[in-house]
Amino acid sequence: MEVSPVYMQSDDSEQDRPAYPRVFPTGEARKSDHLKAGLCVDFPVSVVLPAGGTGERTGLQTPKQFCPFLGRPLISYTVESFERVSWIQTVVVVVAKENTGLMMDIIQRFQHKKVLVVPGGSTRHRSICNGVAALGEQRRPAAHKPKVVIIHDAVRPFVDEDFLHKIATAAKEQGAAGAIRPLVSTVIATTSEGYLDHSLERAKYRASEMPQGFTYDVICEAYQKCTESDFEFGTECLHLALQYCGTNAKLIDGPPTLWKVTYKRDLAAAESIIKETLSQSACLITGGLEAAVALANVLQKAFGALDMVSTAAGCQLSITTVTMFNVLLTNL
Amino acid sequence: MEVSPVYMQSDDSEQDRPAYPRVFPTGEARKSDHLKAGLCVDFPVSVVLPAGGTGERTGLQTPKQFCPFLGRPLISYTVESFERVSWIQTVVVVVAKENTGLMMDIIQRFQHKKVLVVPGGSTRHRSICNGVAALGEQRRPAAHKPKVVIIHDAVRPFVDEDFLHKIATAAKEQGAAGAIRPLVSTVIATTSEGYLDHSLERAKYRASEMPQGFTYDVICEAYQKCTESDFEFGTECLHLALQYCGTNAKLIDGPPTLWKVTYKRDLAAAESIIKETLSQSACLITGGLEAAVALANVLQKAFGALDMVSTAAGCQLSITTVTMFNVLLTNL
Numbered sequence: 001m002e003v004s005p006v007y008m009q010s011d012d013s014e015q016d017r018p019a020y021p022r023v024f025p026t027g028e029a030r031k032s033d034h035l036k037a038g039l040c041v042d043f044p045v046s047v048v049l050p051a052g053g054t055g056e057r058t059g060l061q062t063p064k065q066f067c068p069f070l071g072r073p074l075i076s077y078t079v080e081s082f083e084r085v086s087w088i089q090t091v092v093v094v095v096a097k098e099n100t101g102l103m104m105d106i107i108q109r110f111q112h113k114k115v116l117v118v119p120g121g122s123t124r125h126r127s128i129c130n131g132v133a134a135l136g137e138q139r140r141p142a143a144h145k146p147k148v149v150i151i152h153d154a155v156r157p158f159v160d161e162d163f164l165h166k167i168a169t170a171a172k173e174q175g176a177a178g179a180i181r182p183l184v185s186t187v188i189a190t191t192s193e194g195y196l197d198h199s200l201e202r203a204k205y206r207a208s209e210m211p212q213g214f215t216y217d218v219i220c221e222a223y224q225k226c227t228e229s230d231f232e233f234g235t236e237c238l239h240l241a242l243q244y245c246g247t248n249a250k251l252i253d254g255p256p257t258l259w260k261v262t263y264k265r266d267l268a269a270a271e272s273i274i275k276e277t278l279s280q281s282a283c284l285i286t287g288g289l290e291a292a293v294a295l296a297n298v299l300q301k302a303f304g305a306l307d308m309v310s311t312a313a314g315c316q317l318s319i320t321t322v323t324m325f326n327v328l329l330t331n332l
Numbered sequence: 333m334e335v336s337p338v339y340m341q342s343d344d345s346e347q348d349r350p351a352y353p354r355v356f357p358t359g360e361a362r363k364s365d366h367l368k369a370g371l372c373v374d375f376p377v378s379v380v381l382p383a384g385g386t387g388e389r390t391g392l393q394t395p396k397q398f399c400p401f402l403g404r405p406l407i408s409y410t411v412e413s414f415e416r417v418s419w420i421q422t423v424v425v426v427v428a429k430e431n432t433g434l435m436m437d438i439i440q441r442f443q444h445k446k447v448l449v450v451p452g453g454s455t456r457h458r459s460i461c462n463g464v465a466a467l468g469e470q471r472r473p474a475a476h477k478p479k480v481v482i483i484h485d486a487v488r489p490f491v492d493e494d495f496l497h498k499i500a501t502a503a504k505e506q507g508a509a510g511a512i513r514p515l516v517s518t519v520i521a522t523t524s525e526g527y528l529d530h531s532l533e534r535a536k537y538r539a540s541e542m543p544q545g546f547t548y549d550v551i552c553e554a555y556q557k558c559t560e561s562d563f564e565f566g567t568e569c570l571h572l573a574l575q576y577c578g579t580n581a582k583l584i585d586g587p588p589t590l591w592k593v594t595y596k597r598d599l600a601a602a603e604s605i606i607k608e609t610l611s612q613s614a615c616l617i618t619g620g621l622e623a624a625v626a627l628a629n630v631l632q633k634a635f636g637a638l639d640m641v642s643t644a645a646g647c648q649l650s651i652t653t654v655t656m657f658n659v660l661l662t663n664l
Contacts, residue, residue, distance in 0.1 A: 186571075
């Protein structure tokens with residue numbers, strides 16, 4: 001499939017970025033800001049975010065990655081989680097062709113700087129493959145082929161720098177690395193007639209989650225060698241790396257925040273986490289920074305004209321206030 | 333372990349039950365009220381609800397089954413889902429000894445009529461076993477040993493009559509039946525060193541969920557024959573039925589609403605579903621029933637004195653209004 005990436009990266013420094021509330025997934029992630037030196041990686045890392053899903057399991061017309069939370073689409077939070085990591089170069093967002101315009105609007109409105117938009121394929125693997133291919137075709141003077149590619153889901157907005165660092169480092173060392181989580185339910189094998197065949201011993205199995213990391217060479221080779229059937233029906237990149245490159249992925253226990261927005265009920269859960277993390281961020285500067293509070297009052301007036309909290313019906317005032325503190329946190 | 337059930341069943345008819353908002357999990361479930369004749373079962377069915385969990389995965393001090401939603405604990409919604417099914421006789425709630433008083437308060441406050449409280453054991457299987465044993469010890473004149481026992485989780489509040497009917501009927505015919513759902517994540521086997529061993533072919537496996545149903549004889553025999561190790565480490569009743577009674581459970585695809593409140597984020601999801609279903613119920617009578625609206629006004633004043641919506645901060649008025657309509661729906 002022809003890949004026509006639409007480039008949205010710029011060389012603007014982080015300081016030029018307009019203020020917008022940042023999401024800090026956990027207290028740990030926040031703390032990691034003070035440990036950046038220790039977390040830096042010395043090899044180029046880029047990200048592929050397949051976002052071509054239609055969201056049929058949420059029962060909503062809008063694909064869930066584009067659903068707004070406090071006025072901002074879910075995918076913008078996910079992109080932001082990667083953009084704020086200094087050692088990540090490019091975030092390739094792979095979207096269905098009909099959503100390219102929507103994605104470009106999101107990039108412009110929320111001032112994303114590291115994003116490359118690539119048209120998706122007919123399956124998840126084809127979309128990821130398009131994204132990986134686009135990373136090899138960059139022609140900007142300063143761009144390098146990444147050493148490691150991190151693959152993530154657009155609908156897992158809460159990923160922190162510490163964990164990305166673990167995945168990137170393990171991927172470089174082992175060729176492939178993936179996040180795992182304990183199984184929530186017992187997994188059972190069924191007979192063709194719909195009866196219980198056997199149940200798996202839960203301790204030996206894990207749920208495979210995202211993010212996953214690969215050296216660029218491994219993920220390219222896996223996609224070059226895999227079959228049409230893999231492209232059509234496969235779901236697991238780690239499995240392709242094992243089957244076609246002989247690379248056994250290192251598996252790393254991820255935090256519960258890696259969960260994926262799958263069903264309609266997950267939208268409420270995601271919104272609650274976004275609200276809570278915004279409010280936690282706000283707490284960090286209410287201690288004794290009188291100047292910050294004064295500035296918040298000024299900014300609050302300015303923000304009154306913007307339509308940034310329109311979906312938070314009933315909570316508009318408090319969310320606006322939280323937004324202000326968060327803006328301060330970003331700018332100070 | 334000695335079982336000392338605390339009986340809360342009464343012979344009061346459904347009409348005597350004080351008005352309280354009912355939760356209707358889905359449109360389908362609502363519709364089923366009009367199909368009751370077709371859904372009735374002609375054999376005695378009872379329920380065991382293990383509710384001894386400590387809720388450590390939510391990160392909250394209150395076990396999640398006792399967390400309030402719109403002023404009502406989660407477990408009360410779950411009990412209510414079963415109590416409103418006319419052909420279910422008894423709901424055995426198995427709680428940790430230290431929570432017996434709390435559970436008795438909930439029963440009294442929310443006027444549950446079919447509940448038997450039984451002290452839990454040190455593991456999930458020991459708790460379920462206590463619950464099943466209590467069903468065999470009933471000494472009330474009209475009570476019969478149930479033909480089928482349905483086992484469910486206290487923290488899966490959304491279960492509808494149609495699906496319970498499927499489970500009960502299949503359990504009677506096959507000896508055992510269980511709800512299954514598609515796997516959300518790929519399941520992978522890990523090596524002892526933490527590397528990918530292989531990934532399971534997703535189409536052949538399912539997540540085993542609740543409710544599950546058993547003939548009374550099968551579940552009793554399974555617990556009589558199983559080992560201390562099963563009691564200590566086992567998680568799957570269906571597996572015990574297969575291993576000790578040779579009973580292959582019939583597996584039945586369940587709706588997404590069967591999901592389990594596991595993590596803190598799930599509390600927000602559960603609250604959103606409860607609010608939505610209450611509001612859907614309200615819509616059913618806002619058409620042209622002027623008498624109902626007038627009655628709502630009277631009831632609204634009476635309810636003003638009660639602490640039934642205290643946790644719905646910021647939404648108190650609207651939830652109270654919805655509650656009124658729902659009360660009407662129950663009484664008309």
